Amino acid sequence: MSEVPSGAMRFNSDSQKLEYWDGAQWLEVSTFSPNLNGGARGIFGGGYAPGNVNTIDYVTISSTGNALDFGDLTSAKRMMAGFSSQTRGVFAGGYSPITNVIEHITISSTSNALDFGDLTGTRRLLSGCSSSTRGVVGGGFVSGNVNILEYVTISSTGNAQDFGDLLSAIRDTAPAASPVRGIFAGGYIGPASTNTIQYITISTLGNSQDFGDMISAINNHSGCSNATRAIFGGDNPNSGIIQYVTISSLGNSVNFGSLTVGRSTFLSSCASPTRALWGGGLIGPAATNIIDYVTIQTQGNAVDFGDLTVARNYASGLSNGHGGL
Numbered sequence: 001m002s003e004v005p006s007g008a009m010r011f012n013s014d015s016q017k018l019e020y021w022d023g024a025q026w027l028e029v030s031t032f033s034p035n036l037n038g039g040a041r042g043i044f045g046g047g048y049a050p051g052n053v054n055t056i057d058y059v060t061i062s063s064t065g066n067a068l069d070f071g072d073l074t075s076a077k078r079m080m081a082g083f084s085s086q087t088r089g090v091f092a093g094g095y096s097p098i099t100n101v102i103e104h105i106t107i108s109s110t111s112n113a114l115d116f117g118d119l120t121g122t123r124r125l126l127s128g129c130s131s132s133t134r135g136v137v138g139g140g141f142v143s144g145n146v147n148i149l150e151y152v153t154i155s156s157t158g159n160a161q162d163f164g165d166l167l168s169a170i171r172d173t174a175p176a177a178s179p180v181r182g183i184f185a186g187g188y189i190g191p192a193s194t195n196t197i198q199y200i201t202i203s204t205l206g207n208s209q210d211f212g213d214m215i216s217a218i219n220n221h222s223g224c225s226n227a228t229r230a231i232f233g234g235d236n237p238n239s240g241i242i243q244y245v246t247i248s249s250l251g252n253s254v255n256f257g258s259l260t261v262g263r264s265t266f267l268s269s270c271a272s273p274t275r276a277l278w279g280g281g282l283i284g285p286a287a288t289n290i291i292d293y294v295t296i297q298t299q300g301n302a303v304d305f306g307d308l309t310v311a312r313n314y315a316s317g318l319s320n321g322h323g324g325l
Contacts, residue, residue: 009178009228009248018227027179039063040321041107042270044279045073045082045091047312049287052076052096056105056113057279057309059291061272061321066306067279067291071112074103081128082316083135083175085154086325089318090116092137092152092160095124102152102160107320117159120150125171129182130154131202131324138166138173138184138200138208145169145190149200149208164207167198174223176230177202177324178247183230184208185245185253186218193217193236197245197253202324212252215243220264222278224271225323226296231256233269233278233292233302238262242294242302247323257301260292268315271296271322277305280312287311 008021019026039062047053054076057067077096084090084107091113092102100123102116119137126140136151137160147170149163166173166184173187185197195218197211220236231244232253240262243253263281270277279291289311292302308315 040272040319042272042277042317042319043070043082043084043089043105043107044268044270044308044315044317045113046077046080046094047268047280047310047315048078049310049312052078053310053312055310055312058110059277059306061270061275061277061319064293064305067308069309070110071105073113074101074115078314079124079126080316081126081137082318083128083130083137083154084318084320084322085130085132086320088154089320090128090135090152090154091316092128093119093123093126093140094316098122098124098142104157116157117152119160120148120162123148127173127175127184129175129177129184129202129324131177131179134202136163136182136200136202138175139170139187141171145171145188163205164200166208167196167210170194172219174221174232176223176225176232176247177322178225178227179324181247182324183211183223183225183245183247185223185230185232186214186221188219193219211250212245214253215241215255222269222317224269224276224317226271226273227323229296230323231271231276231294231296233259233276234264234281236264238264238283256299257294259302260290260304263288263290265313268317270317270319272319273321273323277317278302279308279317280315282313287313
């Protein structure tokens with residue numbers, strides 16, 4: 001077993017369950033999907049409409065239809081990192097102006113966000129991924145890009161702690177996760193976008209490692225996942241491309257399909273074990289309220305899901321059914 005890489009996955013034909021190798025043993029992958037009005041719940045928080053907004057919306061991912069009001073952030077802001085456990089959603093950093101505030105919600109209820117703690121420093125355009133217990137935030141922009149990785153224990157409250165470093169100082173990466181690995185794909189290094197995909201092992205501490213490359217250098221996109229596949233939609237040129245990787249392996253991304261309409265500056269996606277959703281963004285100079293979805297294990301173009309309560313870009317998404325749980 002020593003030759004099996006940490007994060008490798010297999011299908012156990014005896015138990016009929018998907019399992020992953022944590023470096024010491026095979027563990028069963030959870031397929032938890034809470035029964036909240038029929039399925040996992042997706043959350044879209046904050047954004048720019050124009051003007052920062054404190055709006056939090058929610059949808060039931062297994063259905064289609066327009067988003068509903070969930071509550072309000074502690075302040076109007078955009079460009080936050082979003083991540084979650086099965087019960088709690090967390091938003092970190094952002095621009096309102098630039099802040100180090102971390103706040104949280106209980107996903108099963110509808111109410112306003114509460115204070116969680118602080119990041120190690122102020123940042124915007126940062127990205128977050130999580131397992132069922134730990135949230136990891138990476139990259140971002142202060143007066144320049146940063147390579148910082150830091151983490152929190154989602155079930156508690158308190159300030160973030162150092163995790164390690166990304167491969168380079170970067171902002172606007174697209175995150176995703178399995179129960180073992182966190183992915184940060186693409187982003188803006190300055191003076192240009194990058195196609196680099198990097199990964200971490202969420203349960204440990206340490207620097208990120210190279211995973212592979214995206215189809216092209218890209219930023220202003222958004223990522224989410226189920227336990228096996230990470231999927232990325234949107235990009236700066238507004239081509240509408242969707243691409244994916246298999247999280248347990250290493251390698252380059254593969255074309256998946258296209259969004260219903262090309263748009264950028266998302267930072268707002270969420271997923272269940274079966275569906276990925278993207279909400280908002282820019283179409284040309286104007287913000288949109290469009291929500292699209294795809295079935296993660298297939299390949300093909302996105303389908304209309306419904307609309308956000310407010311047209312906006314630079315919102316942040318999370319769910320209680322994503323691939324890290």
